[in-house]
C-alpha cells in the first residue's frame with residue numbers, strides 16, 4: 001500500500017474514532033462498547049461552556065493510542081486486545097489474544113489465537129519482552145498463532161526460550177505439554193533449516209509449565225511482584241481455565257471460554273478489569289453462521305456464555321470495567337448483544353474489538369482504540385545477537401546443489417558492498 005493511501009486510511013481511522021467518541025458523549029450509550037473515561041478533546045469540547053484553547057502549531061490531546069508513543073506509568077497497567085473473535089479468523093478480528101503490560105516492565109500474553117501474531121507485531125514491543133504466554137485452553141482460537149509468535153518472535157529478537165503456562169488435561173494427551181511438544185516436533189523442518197544461520201537462543205523448545213486445571217485460585221506464577229492464579233472453566237471438555245493477575249494493588253481477570261461458573265463469580269469479584277467471553281446471540285448464529293437451532297442453542301448457551309448470562313455474571317463480579325469478547329463485532333451484531341447484556345447488567349462495559357486499549361490505574365480506566373502502522377517492521381532486539389555456529393548447518397544433498405544456476409557474478413557486488421561497509425570477509429557458498 002502506498003504511503004499516501006496508508007495515511008488516508010489512518011486519517012479515516014482517526015475520524016472514525018472521533019465519531020465514536022462523539023456518539024459516546026451524546027448518547028451516554030453503550031453501542032460502541034467503550035464507556036471508560038472519555039478524555040479526548042471532542043468530549044471535553046462538548047462538555048465545556050467555552051470553547052477549548054486550540055493552536056495552529058501546538059499538538060492537542062489524542063483520543064487514540066499510538067504504539068511506542070507513550071510511557072507506561074509505574075503504577076499503571078495497559079491491556080491491548082490483539083484478538084477478540086472466533087475460530088474462523090477474519091480481517092477485522094483475530095481470535096483470542098490479550099497483551100497485558102505492567103508498569104514494572106513485565107508483559108504477559110494471554111492466549112495467542114489464530115491471526116493474533118500480526119496484532120502483537122503492530123504494538124512494536126521488542127520480542128525479548130514477549131516471552132511469557134498463558135493459555136486458557138487448547139482450542140486453536142486460543143493458541144493457533146503460538147507457532148507464529150514462537151518462530152517469528154525468535155527471528156525478530158527474542159533471544160530466550162518462549163515460556164508457556166497452560167493446564168494439564170484429564171489425560172496427558174489432552175494437556176498443554178503434549179500439545180506443545182508435538183507442535184515443536186511439527187516444526188522440525190522449519191527449525192532444522194535455521195540451524196547455523198541465525199541466533200539459536202529463541203528456537204529452543206518451549207518451556208512449558210503445566211498446572212492442574214482443577215486448581216481453585218491456586219498460584220501458578222509468582223515473580224517480580226506479580227501473582228497469577230488459575231480457576232477452572234467449563235467448556236467443551238475438562239481442562240480449560242481462567243486467570244487472575246494481581247500486581248501493585250490492581251486485579252486483572254482473563255476469562256477463557258466457559259459456561260458461566262461459580263469459580264469466576266467468586267474469585268473475579270472486585271476486579272479492576274474483568275474479561276469474560278460473551279458469545280454471538282443464538283438468532284445470529286442461526287441466520288449468519290447457518291447453525292441449526294439445536295446446535296446454536298447448545299454452542300451459544302451451553303458450551304459458551306450467552307450475552308444475558310455474561311451480564312448476570314458481571315452483576316455478581318462488579319468489576320470496575322467488564323470486557324466482553326468472542327463474538328464477531330459488526331454494526332448489526334453489536335446492538336443485539338448489548339441489548340441482551342443490558343437486561344442483566346448495568347455497570348461499566350466494553351464490547352471488545354481488536355486494537356482496543358485500556359489504561360488502568362487505581363483512579364482511572366481509560367478506553368481507546370490503537371491506531372497502528374501497517375508498514376511496521378520488527379522493533380530492535382534488546383541484546384546483541386549471538387553468532388550461530390555454522391558447523392550446525394545441515395547441508396543440501398549433492399542433487400539439490402547440482403541444480404544451482406550460476407549467479408555468482410551478479411551476487412558478488414553485494415558481498416563486496418557489505419564486506420566493505422561492515423569490515424567483514426564473507427564469501428559465497
Ligand SMILES: [Zn+2]
Nearest residue numbers: 137139235257
Ligand atoms: Zn474454546
Ligand SMILES: [Zn+2]
Nearest residue numbers: 139141142257
Ligand atoms: Zn474460543
